[in-house]
Amino acid sequence: MNLTPLVQSFVLHFGEMGNHWGINRTVGQMYALLYVSEKPLNADEMAEALGFSRSNVSMGLKELTSWRLVKLQHLPGDRREYYSTPEDVWAIFQTLAEERKKREVDPTLTMLRGALLETPSNPADEHAQARMAEMHDLIDLTTSWFTDMQRLDVDTLKTLMKLGSQVQKFLEFKQKLPTFMGGSEITKE
Amino acid sequence: MNLTPLVQSFVLHFGEMGNHWGINRTVGQMYALLYVSEKPLNADEMAEALGFSRSNVSMGLKELTSWRLVKLQHLPGDRREYYSTPEDVWAIFQTLAEERKKREVDPTLTMLRGALLETPSNPADEHAQARMAEMHDLIDLTTSWFTDMQRLDVDTLKTLMKLGSQVQKFLEFKQKLPTFMGGSEITKE
C-alpha cells in the first residue's frame, strides 16, 4: 500500500469498520480510498494503491455500485473507467440509509407482517405475535419517520439536529394551540 | 429446531439479519428466541430449541451479555441461569444504539480527530483531511443529536416522530420570535 500514512490509517480503519457492518474489509478500503481521493481513480490505480488483485477490485466496485455509493465516469482520451464518490457526505449517508432500508428493513417488516397475519394456535405463539407486533411498530415508525425527514433540505436538518431535544418545547406549545398553523391535530397517543 | 413455524420463521430471519449486521447467525437466533419467549430460558433449553451445542449457546450468551441485550436471572429452587430480553423494545433499541456508538462510532471519531490534527504535507493529504473533516462533522452532529434525543421519554419521542418533517414549521416560527421561550437563539448555520 503506497499511500501517505494519513490516508492509510483512514483506509485501514474504514476497512475494519466495514467488517463490523457486514461489508467485506477490502470493499470498505476501496470505498475509503475513493472517498478521500482528489480525483477519480481507475481500477488499476486502486489495485496498485491498495495492493489487491485487479479482479478483487473489479468485484468490490461491482458491490459498491450496487449500493449506489460510487459514481462511474470517463476521462477524455482514456478508455478506462474512473470511479469516485459523491461529494456531499449527507447525500452519501442518505443513499446508504435508503439502501439498507430496502435490503434489510423492508424484508423484516414484510416477514413481521406475514407472521402477524397468522392465527396463533397456542399461548406461546400468541405471546410471540405480541412481541413481533411491538417490534414491527417500532421499526415501522422509525423508518416512516426517516423517510419523511428525507424531504427536508440539509440545512434545515442540521438546524433541527442542533436543536436536539429542545424541539420538545414545540410539542408543549402546540398542545396549547392545537389548530395553530393548519396542521392536523397531533397529540400524545 | 422444535419451534412452532411462527417462531421458527422469526428466529431464522433474525439470524440472517444478524449476519448482515456483523452479528453471528446463531447469536442472532438466540436473541430472537429469547425475544419472543414467554418466560426466561436456560442455556440447555436454548440449545435444545435451536439445535446448537451447549458450548455454542454459552458463547452466544456471553456475546449478548457484552452487548447488554439480555438479562440474567435465577428461578427459585433452580440452580441454572435463566436469560430473557428486556420487555421494552424502545429500551432495547436504545441499548443497541448506545453500544454500537461506543464500539464503532466513537473509535471512528477518535481516528478522524487524530487525522485532522496532523499537518498535511502535500495537496493530496490536504484534500483527504478536508474530506475527513466533512465526515467527522456529520458523524459528530448525528451522534450528539442521538445522545440528546435519548433524554426524551418514549411517548414524546413517538409523538415527535409521528410529526416528522412537520417540525420544520417550528423553525420557521421560531425564527420570527428568536428569544421566545428563553432558549438560546438558534439560527441556521
Added chain:
DNA sequence: ATCAAATTTCACAAATTACTGAAAATTCAA
C-alpha cells in the same frame, strides 16, 4: 471487422470464522 485494451467471471486456494466435544473450572447444596 479486427484486435488490443480493459473489464468481468469463475474455479480454486487461502484465510477467516463458526461450531463442537471434551476437559477444566465454577458453583452450591448437603
Added chain:
DNA sequence: TTGAATTTTCAGTAATTTGTGAAATTTGAT
C-alpha cells in the same frame, strides 16, 4: 469439604467467506 450440577474454555475441525490468476467477455479505436 465433597461432589454433582452447571457453566466456561479451548483446541481442533467444519463451514464459510475472501482473494487470486487465468480465461472469457466486452469495449471501442482503427
